[in-house]
Amino acid sequence: MNEIGHADAAVVAYRAQSLPLPIGVSQRRINWRYAFAVGSYHLLALLALLPWFFSRTGAALAVIGVYVFGAAGINLCYHRLLSHRSFSCPLWLEHSFAIIAVCCVEDTPARWVATHRLHHHRADDRADPHSPLVNLFWSYIGWLFLENTDLRRGVAYDRYARDIIRDKFYRWIERAVVWITLAQSLVYFAAGFVIELALGGTSGEALQFGASLWLWGVVVRTVLVWHVTWCGNSFPHLFGYRNYETDDNSRNNALVAIITSGEGWHNNHHADPNSASNQRHWWEIDLTYLLLRLLVLLGLAWDVQLPKRPGSVGV
Numbered sequence: 001m002n003e004i005g006h007a008d009a010a011v012v013a014y015r016a017q018s019l020p021l022p023i024g025v026s027q028r029r030i031n032w033r034y035a036f037a038v039g040s041y042h043l044l045a046l047l048a049l050l051p052w053f054f055s056r057t058g059a060a061l062a063v064i065g066v067y068v069f070g071a072a073g074i075n076l077c078y079h080r081l082l083s084h085r086s087f088s089c090p091l092w093l094e095h096s097f098a099i100i101a102v103c104c105v106e107d108t109p110a111r112w113v114a115t116h117r118l119h120h121h122r123a124d125d126r127a128d129p130h131s132p133l134v135n136l137f138w139s140y141i142g143w144l145f146l147e148n149t150d151l152r153r154g155v156a157y158d159r160y161a162r163d164i165i166r167d168k169f170y171r172w173i174e175r176a177v178v179w180i181t182l183a184q185s186l187v188y189f190a191a192g193f194v195i196e197l198a199l200g201g202t203s204g205e206a207l208q209f210g211a212s213l214w215l216w217g218v219v220v221r222t223v224l225v226w227h228v229t230w231c232g233n234s235f236p237h238l239f240g241y242r243n244y245e246t247d248d249n250s251r252n253n254a255l256v257a258i259i260t261s262g263e264g265w266h267n268n269h270h271a272d273p274n275s276a277s278n279q280r281h282w283w284e285i286d287l288t289y290l291l292l293r294l295l296v297l298l299g300l301a302w303d304v305q306l307p308k309r310p311g312s313v314g315v
Helices: 002-016 033-051 057-081 093-100 109-119 136-140 152-162 168-198 203-237 256-261 266-271 287-296
Strands: 025-030 146-148
Touching: 025 152, 033 203, 057 093, 057 109, 057 168, 057 203, 057 287, 093 109, 093 168, 109 152, 109 168, 136 203, 203 256, 203 266
Parallel strands: none
Antiparallel strands: 025 146
């Protein structure tokens, strides 16, 4: 067995016992804000089963939106730009990407960044806010539904997101986040309504088309992006292979990498979190990094941080 194999076996043995819930979590304190949002969006998404809400344009918007909002908003902006500062770009573009990310309804930039940086600081230890070593359900979604005092804004922001909250734009988002998410619903519905009328449709047809764009382009897309993010938080800390010895249980999972546009190469990421690329071998395709490469070609990104650990191939 090689060195990484020995280290991997040691990590598995060390992590054999399940972790208790983080100290700041109480099973009696439900986070009703998250519970209501997750529950209501999933219930609304069931309307997609009704033929009246379907349109090919709406379905296409949902599919395209998973990449645009998930890869550009969450992966590129929240994760690689704001959390790890793995590249630089114009401030107007950073803020534009941040608005796209807010539309994914995964909380504000400062809250997301603070949670993610805490995860890296204490990965797969008890303080990790969503380690699957508690259990898989906890890591996937359960951690959202219980209050965690370690994630309260005053505490988490001061320790893990001070650079984010210093920007007045991100402070404004803290107050405006609900209005931004509501505005995107209005934009999708109004666009569909107006386009159908402009094409000669009746008011009833315009209402149906606008509703289909809202349901598929906003609600269904949001639910899909959530599950993509939750897959990236959970499965790659349990299943897959390891290129590097790390102090956590992170793994590279090809299926999750496909679903998450490159975030599933999780062991690579935890070994070198400040790298803008999660790819180390030619087969480890990182679509989010390819998007960043396009921005570089357009002159809209620079100071791109590449892997510092040995074994980086094809980046």
